[in-house]
Amino acid sequence: MSPFPLAPDQPRAARVGETAGKAPVSTPTATAAPSLPGAPSADAPTLEVRDLTVRYGGTLGCADVGFDLLPGEVLGIVGESGSGKSTVLGCCALDLSPTSGVVRLSGQDTAVITGARRRRLRYAGIGIVRQASHEELRLAVSAGGNIAERLLATGQRSFDEIRDRVAEVYREVELPAGRMDAAVATFSGGMRQRVQIARALVNEPAVLLLDEPTTGLDVSVQARILDLIRRLQRQTGVAMVIVSHDLAVIRMLADRLLVMRAGRVVESGVTDRVLSDPRHPYTQLLVSSQLES
Ligand SMILES: Nc1ncnc2c1ncn2[C@@H]1O[C@H](COP(=O)(O)OP(=O)(O)OP(=O)(O)O)[C@@H](O)[C@H]1O
Numbered sequence: 694m695s696p697f698p699l700a701p702d703q704p705r706a707a708r709v710g711e712t713a714g715k716a717p718v719s720t721p722t723a724t725a726a727p728s729l730p731g732a733p734s735a736d737a738p739t740l741e742v743r744d745l746t747v748r749y750g751g752t753l754g755c756a757d758v759g760f761d762l763l764p765g766e767v768l769g770i771v772g773e774s775g776s777g778k779s780t781v782l783g784c785c786a787l788d789l790s791p792t793s794g795v796v797r798l799s800g801q802d803t804a805v806i807t808g809a810r811r812r813r814l815r816y817a818g819i820g821i822v823r824q825a826s827h828e829e830l831r832l833a834v835s836a837g838g839n840i841a842e843r844l845l846a847t848g849q850r851s852f853d854e855i856r857d858r859v860a861e862v863y864r865e866v867e868l869p870a871g872r873m874d875a876a877v878a879t880f881s882g883g884m885r886q887r888v889q890i891a892r893a894l895v896n897e898p899a900v901l902l903l904d905e906p907t908t909g910l911d912v913s914v915q916a917r918i919l920d921l922i923r924r925l926q927r928q929t930g931v932a933m934v935i936v937s938h939d940l941a942v943i944r945m946l947a948d949r950l951l952v953m954r955a956g957r958v959v960e961s962g963v964t965d966r967v968l969s970d971p972r973h974p975y976t977q978l979l980v981s982s983q984l985e986s
Pocket residue numbers: 749752753754755772773774775776777778779780781
């Protein structure tokens with residue numbers, strides 16, 4: 694029995710974007726030996742993306758995207774609307790299957806993992822925070838229930854352990870203690886993002902994917918959520934990919950950066966370098982337009 698009221702349908706699937714890390718500009722190791730599931734070596738990439746191409750019928754989603762995300766790194770992905778950020782994140786989240794290319798999570802080629810193992814990998818290995826909280830949370834279900842759902846999805850059954858773990862992450866995201874059993878529908882936008890963050894981290898995933906996590910929030914709420922994400926990332930050491938159109942968000946969180954345009958990566962590198970000395974004309978335009986606004 695669940696310690697929280699859960700709706701009868703299955704846990705929601707997630708959608709995400711792409712990565713950037715703090716290491717030097719990516720030096721992919723396409724032949725890196727795969728790690729054992731759940732036991733990657735300390736310096737093996739948490740996430741490896743190689744030659745990723747997605748076509749939606751005749752429309753190109755992304756083309757030839759590649760990067761490594763090392764343990765503890767934070768990769769940012771920026772680009773105009775339609776540049777392919779969400780498509781890349783969707784492949785990392787196992788929501789989308791690439792037309793060609795490879796996505797490896799903790800050394801495992803995600804294309805060959807199917808059925809129950811794939812669902813388990815998605816819930817145990819990947820945490821997701823989306824801009825639209827209703828895409829990840831069930832609003833009629835309590836905050837605690839939404840968080841507990843991911844523990845149940847990975848086979849945890851002990852009422853006491855689930856309750857304790859949910860209470861722990863709930864505290865970590867600084868939500869009011871008395872609201873854990875309240876429906877998420879009664880929560881503000883900022884509180885819903887905190888529930889999403891708690892839900893995403895409850896299984897201690899290898900990678901946290903964030904798709905515009907603060908877009909649409911008030912500036913002060915946005916700042917507090919970004920502080921929380923930064924603190925939790927440092928505290929847990931989770932590798933992270935964040936998609937944002939806001940270069941200030943990327944500058945604050947990302948060690949490395951990919952700049953995408955029309956489905957392709959046009960520039961990548963350490964965030965400070967890319968933003969202070971952009972080399973591609975499109976990056977220069979992006980940086981100068983945000984400086985002016
Ligand atoms: N389900 C789909 N069916 C057809 N085309 C799609 C689909 N999803 C995305 N596309 C197309 O793929 C390209 C990349 O879209 P994507 O959503 O990945 O870009 P994005 O950079 O995330 O944009 P945004 O910032 O607006 O979310 C666009 O041309 C888009 O129209």
